[in-house]
Amino acid sequence: MTRVITRYIQGGVAVAAAMVLLATPVWAQSDISGEWMTPRAFMGVGALAQQFEDGPDRADGPDVGDYTGLPINDFARKKAEAWTASVLSQPERQGNPHPAQYSIRGGGGPNIRISKVIDPVTQAWVAYQLDGLYNGANRTIWLDGRQHPSEYAEHLWSGFSTGKWDGNVLEVRTTHMKLGVIRRNGVPSSPYGVMTERFVRHGDYLTVITIIDDPIYLEEPFVRDVTFRINPQQNVGPTTSVDPSDELGDKPLGWVPHDPPGTHHPDFAKKFHLPFEATQGGKETQYPEYMKKLAGLIAAERTKK
Amino acid sequence: MAALALGAGLIGAATLGAQDAIETLPVKGQVSMVAGAGGNVTVLDGPQGVLLVDAGRQGMSDALLAGVRRITTRPIHFLLNTTGDMDHVGGNLEVGKAGRPAPGSNQAASPNTPIYAHENVLNRMSLGKGGDPMLEIGYWPTVTFFTAKRTLYFNNEPIELIWQKAAHTDGDLLIFFRLSDVVSAGDVLNTTSFPVIDLTHGGSIQGEIDALNRIIDITVPRLNQMDGTRVIPGHGRICNEADVVEYRDMVTIIRDRVKTLADQGKSLEDVVAARPAYEYEPLYGTDKAWTTRQFVEAVYRSLKPAERTSRQ
Numbered sequence: 001m002t003r004v005i006t007r008y009i010q011g012g013v014a015v016a017a018a019m020v021l022l023a024t025p026v027w028a029q030s031d032i033s034g035e036w037m038t039p040r041a042f043m044g045v046g047a048l049a050q051q052f053e054d055g056p057d058r059a060d061g062p063d064v065g066d067y068t069g070l071p072i073n074d075f076a077r078k079k080a081e082a083w084t085a086s087v088l089s090q091p092e093r094q095g096n097p098h099p100a101q102y103s104i105r106g107g108g109g110p111n112i113r114i115s116k117v118i119d120p121v122t123q124a125w126v127a128y129q130l131d132g133l134y135n136g137a138n139r140t141i142w143l144d145g146r147q148h149p150s151e152y153a154e155h156l157w158s159g160f161s162t163g164k165w166d167g168n169v170l171e172v173r174t175t176h177m178k179l180g181v182i183r184r185n186g187v188p189s190s191p192y193g194v195m196t197e198r199f200v201r202h203g204d205y206l207t208v209i210t211i212i213d214d215p216i217y218l219e220e221p222f223v224r225d226v227t228f229r230i231n232p233q234q235n236v237g238p239t240t241s242v243d244p245s246d247e248l249g250d251k252p253l254g255w256v257p258h259d260p261p262g263t264h265h266p267d268f269a270k271k272f273h274l275p276f277e278a279t280q281g282g283k284e285t286q287y288p289e290y291m292k293k294l295a296g297l298i299a300a301e302r303t304k305k
Numbered sequence: 306m307a308a309l310a311l312g313a314g315l316i317g318a319a320t321l322g323a324q325d326a327i328e329t330l331p332v333k334g335q336v337s338m339v340a341g342a343g344g345n346v347t348v349l350d351g352p353q354g355v356l357l358v359d360a361g362r363q364g365m366s367d368a369l370l371a372g373v374r375r376i377t378t379r380p381i382h383f384l385l386n387t388t389g390d391m392d393h394v395g396g397n398l399e400v401g402k403a404g405r406p407a408p409g410s411n412q413a414a415s416p417n418t419p420i421y422a423h424e425n426v427l428n429r430m431s432l433g434k435g436g437d438p439m440l441e442i443g444y445w446p447t448v449t450f451f452t453a454k455r456t457l458y459f460n461n462e463p464i465e466l467i468w469q470k471a472a473h474t475d476g477d478l479l480i481f482f483r484l485s486d487v488v489s490a491g492d493v494l495n496t497t498s499f500p501v502i503d504l505t506h507g508g509s510i511q512g513e514i515d516a517l518n519r520i521i522d523i524t525v526p527r528l529n530q531m532d533g534t535r536v537i538p539g540h541g542r543i544c545n546e547a548d549v550v551e552y553r554d555m556v557t558i559i560r561d562r563v564k565t566l567a568d569q570g571k572s573l574e575d576v577v578a579a580r581p582a583y584e585y586e587p588l589y590g591t592d593k594a595w596t597t598r599q600f601v602e603a604v605y606r607s608l609k610p611a612e613r614t615s616r617q
Contacts, residue, residue: 079584095529154543
């Protein structure tokens with residue numbers, strides 16, 4: 001009898017072990033679907049929320065001339081210097097969404113909903129859908145192994161994303177993004193960039209790490225992250241359609257506002273008592289070691305005064 | 306015999322290579338695009354047959370037609386030219402022979418597909434205008450016009466041929482497929498380079514900007530600058546209005562900068578040295594056939610006709 005029981009136990013252990021082995025890929029994944037809210041939302045819209053790194057991007061927008069911590073090259077800096085917010089008055093730009101390079105970070109919320117997309121016939125899990133992104137540039141992350149489109153295919157505000165699991169982390173690769181921004185004060189991102197994201201879930205929290213590799217406008221890959229908290233009471237609403245209005249007055253069709261070459265935007269540096277050079281970005285400004293150089297720049301400015 | 310077989314193999318490999326370079330992409334409605342045969346080729350396919358916009362480069366016709374056949378087996382009844390550039394009309398002869406006029410059309414007596422273009426394209430090909438060699442008659446447009454617009458109705462599709470009188474050249478057409486909601490823009494729009502302002506063939510910077518604004522006037526996004534009217538550029542990727550706006554803004558900004566410098570009396574060399582296209586150089590200035598310098602020089606000469614005349 002004892003031998004029979006032992007055999008059952010052994011058999012049970014073997015079955016359990018087999019189940020564990022078979023189930024490993026599923027167990028290794030951590031489903032990221034749900035309603036997610038930003039720190040700004042769950043800490044309350046106020047002074048405390050503004051302490052988060054993404055505060056300026058979420059609400060009023062970052063200051064003009066604030067390129068701190070962005071590994072931009074000189075081409076990008078000059079494009080940002082020529083940018084003026086008046087360009088958003090063009091009827092054909094009033095409804096612009098944020099491009100994928102910026103939409104997880106950018107304003108207009110974004111509290112997001114991530115849903116599983118299931119093939120209605122086979123019930124296979126083929127994608128995640130991200131809704132709630134600014135002005136409706138919602139994203140699909142394909143999980144079914146499909147290829148990225150041809151170089152001649154249209155580039156979208158949402159880009160084209162494919163994902164694969166790396167343990168319990170969803171790694172997403174996005175191409176085919178439009179010429180857009182990485183910060184909505186005119187700092188550009190080219191349509192030739194590739195964005196890699198890592199969606200990491202820790203219980204009720206979801207961290208999205210974004211790495212943008214842009215051969216046109218960045219000196220080296222740009223890394224940033226944002227953390228969301230689950231909010232089952234939330235239901236992100238539908239996208240609002242922007243109906244462009246006439247904001248141009250007597251400006252002719254095709255009016256394109258821009259600042260002339262040589263323009264600098266020192267107001268941000270003045271506002272935060274920073275040396276102008278420290279606000280101009282570049283790869284070294286995103287590393288902690290830059291603090292030493294910054295201290296030197298500040299000391300030099302004080303001496304000059 | 307062995308040499309013949311080897312030769313045949315090489316020809317086969319060459320043809321296969323050209324065909325490998327060809328890509329076909331659905332655009333919207335009844336419209337598709339064939340890329341890789343020179344300039345982009347637009348394909349309208351419907352129950353009445355096929356209409357092509359542009360014919361690619363000379364020597365690429367077999368590959369182009371194979372690409373078209375991947376989309377449809379219907380007969381080719383119309384060929385439209387957006388410009389007289391050889392990367393768009395080099396295939397006119399062979400593509401023209403590959404089709405035939407639509408049954409009942411007033412071109413029915415011709416054995417080949419009728420070729421529509423602006424009159425200035427015919428003048429360029431038949432008279433060698435702008436220093437071009439005269440092309441043999443099989444390349445010439447067979448139906449031309451000199452008014453602002455001509456229309457066709459084919460496959461239940463109203464089609465507008467809209468002349469842009471001095472943009473990339475003096476013979477540019479925008480082809481607007483009203484049912485499918487697609488504009489074929491020819492070389493007025495290139496996502497891979499600065500626009501080619503071909504002064505020797507009647508192009509001008511102001512005409513180029515006017516043409517881009519005309520496209521923006523036609524296009525309607527579905528929602529918040531997404532989707533909506535699609536625009537097929539002369540070279541590069543499929544666009545919608547938002548892409549054309551970025552391109553128009555770029556061209557306008559550079560024009561404004563060059564004009565400011567020219568109005569200050571700066572010479573061409575001064576203007577080139579000031580790099581008025583600086584932040585756009587890595588995006589559009591890598592095409593060796595149309596460099597940043599050539600573009601800036603064309604803008605300058607277009608704005609300063611006296612300078613242009615004295616140096617040409």
